[in-house]
Amino acid sequence: MSKIRQIAKALTSTEEPFDNIRMPRFGSRSRTGITVNRDRALRHAAVWACIRNRAEDVGKLPARVVEYQGTERLRRESPPWLQRPNPETTTFELFERTSASVDSDGNAFWYVARDRLGRIAEVWPLPPHQTDVFRDPPKRGQTTINPKRFRYGGTEYSADEIVHFTGFSLPGRLRGLSPIEQHMHTLGLSIAAEEYGESWFGNGATPSGIVELPADAGVPDPEVLAEMQDGIARDHSGLANAHRPGILYGGAKWVPLTISNEASQFLETRNYQLRDIARIFRQPPHKIGDLERATFSNIEHQAIEYVSDTILPTVSRIEATILAAGLLDPGHHLKFNLGVLLRGDTLTRYQAYALAIQWGWLCPDDIRELEDLNPIPDGAGGTYLRPMNMIPAGWTLPSGDQTTAHTEAPA
Numbered sequence: 001m002s003k004i005r006q007i008a009k010a011l012t013s014t015e016e017p018f019d020n021i022r023m024p025r026f027g028s029r030s031r032t033g034i035t036v037n038r039d040r041a042l043r044h045a046a047v048w049a050c051i052r053n054r055a056e057d058v059g060k061l062p063a064r065v066v067e068y069q070g071t072e073r074l075r076r077e078s079p080p081w082l083q084r085p086n087p088e089t090t091t092f093e094l095f096e097r098t099s100a101s102v103d104s105d106g107n108a109f110w111y112v113a114r115d116r117l118g119r120i121a122e123v124w125p126l127p128p129h130q131t132d133v134f135r136d137p138p139k140r141g142q143t144t145i146n147p148k149r150f151r152y153g154g155t156e157y158s159a160d161e162i163v164h165f166t167g168f169s170l171p172g173r174l175r176g177l178s179p180i181e182q183h184m185h186t187l188g189l190s191i192a193a194e195e196y197g198e199s200w201f202g203n204g205a206t207p208s209g210i211v212e213l214p215a216d217a218g219v220p221d222p223e224v225l226a227e228m229q230d231g232i233a234r235d236h237s238g239l240a241n242a243h244r245p246g247i248l249y250g251g252a253k254w255v256p257l258t259i260s261n262e263a264s265q266f267l268e269t270r271n272y273q274l275r276d277i278a279r280i281f282r283q284p285p286h287k288i289g290d291l292e293r294a295t296f297s298n299i300e301h302q303a304i305e306y307v308s309d310t311i312l313p314t315v316s317r318i319e320a321t322i323l324a325a326g327l328l329d330p331g332h333h334l335k336f337n338l339g340v341l342l343r344g345d346t347l348t349r350y351q352a353y354a355l356a357i358q359w360g361w362l363c364p365d366d367i368r369e370l371e372d373l374n375p376i377p378d379g380a381g382g383t384y385l386r387p388m389n390m391i392p393a394g395w396t397l398p399s400g401d402q403t404t405a406h407t408e409a410p411a
Contacts, residue, residue, distance in 0.1 A: 033188075050287075058311060064334075066332070079328065085123040101125070110123050111162060126162075209255055214252075274288070286302060
């Protein structure tokens with residue numbers, strides 16, 4: 001190999017191209033001059049609420065293992081790693097951290113430890129910002145794509161050892177797109193507005209008023225001005241001195257100041273940015289405490305849309321990735337029960353249960369399971385009922401005794 005080719009090979013990286021690298025460690029600089037990274041974004045109240053809401057809602061969903069046999073779905077026992085991923089992590093924390101990693105970095109990683117028989121012993125969530133994803137370049141004449149490989153803590157791992165969950169991404173990318181990195185200018189504007197408010201109230205740059213002296217007063221003595229200023233601040237600052245009457249002399253008068261229109265729009269800017277951040281993470285505004293446009297008539301529908309549009313895509317990604325990684329027995333699938341997020345009030349639930357029992361698609365034991373209750377003893381609650389006053393569509397009562405018409409219905 002020539003020297004030039006040796007140098008070119010040394011400079012060529014087998015890792016991702018520039019558009020696949022992870023979010024810069026120290027963040028990216030937005031147009032406002034604010035540097036936005038994961039840690040700085042998480043200190044923003046709206047970002048924290050968006051990521052935490054989805055993570056906790058995903059973590060609290062019951063995860064069940066099922067097997068499909070024809071049209072029948074059978075519930076199977078969960079594997080040990082799903083019941084207790086590792087000695088330091090619960091199932092709730094495993095899925096909570098997976099969702100939080102995808103929302104903050106666009107990626108989540110699990111390290112799968114196996115015993116000598118190849119069975120899964122432990123599952124550990126890894127910090128996504130410390131995990132690299134790369135792919136070996138194809139050799140000459142190779143028509144297949146090499147599998148992904150990973151690097152964490154200076155050690156390389158294969159796709160059998162690391163499970164990679166990605167958020168929204170584009171074809172050709174090895175990593176998911178980070179919402180924080182993609183919207184650094186939006187977050188930078190909101191962080192800048194927040195810091196502006198901190199500086200405004202912290203420094204008190206806008207006084208409530210000024211003392212105006214008459215034009216013929218001449219140039220006042222600086223010591224007199226300082227004494228007057230200190231006296232006003234001493235006698236009228238603070239809650240204890242609120243509305244205390246004051247006396248000015250020498251023709252001086254108090255001129256109150258009002259906030260300018262530009263300053264008054266500060267709150268409008270912050271409210272708009274709050275809704276903008278909610279849009280980034282597909283969160284209904286009321287989920288992060290913005291009730292300005294919420295009404296009792298639309299909160300319920302927003303909650304349903306939150307489950308279908310925000311939670312369902314996340315859990316579907318997790319289900320599909322676990323299935324593709326082969327973490328369950330052949331034919332088994334992981335299913336999250338989204339019904340716990342759609343529970344209505346007590347009266348509404350009981351009315352729905354009554355309809356389900358009446359029309360025969362739920363039995364009492366099914367309902368008791370949904371309410372976290374034990375089945376009725378001796379199997380008495382496992383019977384499915386159906387109305388006796390219903391007849392097949394298109395069937396007319398035969399002439400004669402109407403009381404026995406139902407018994408003569410065709411089989």
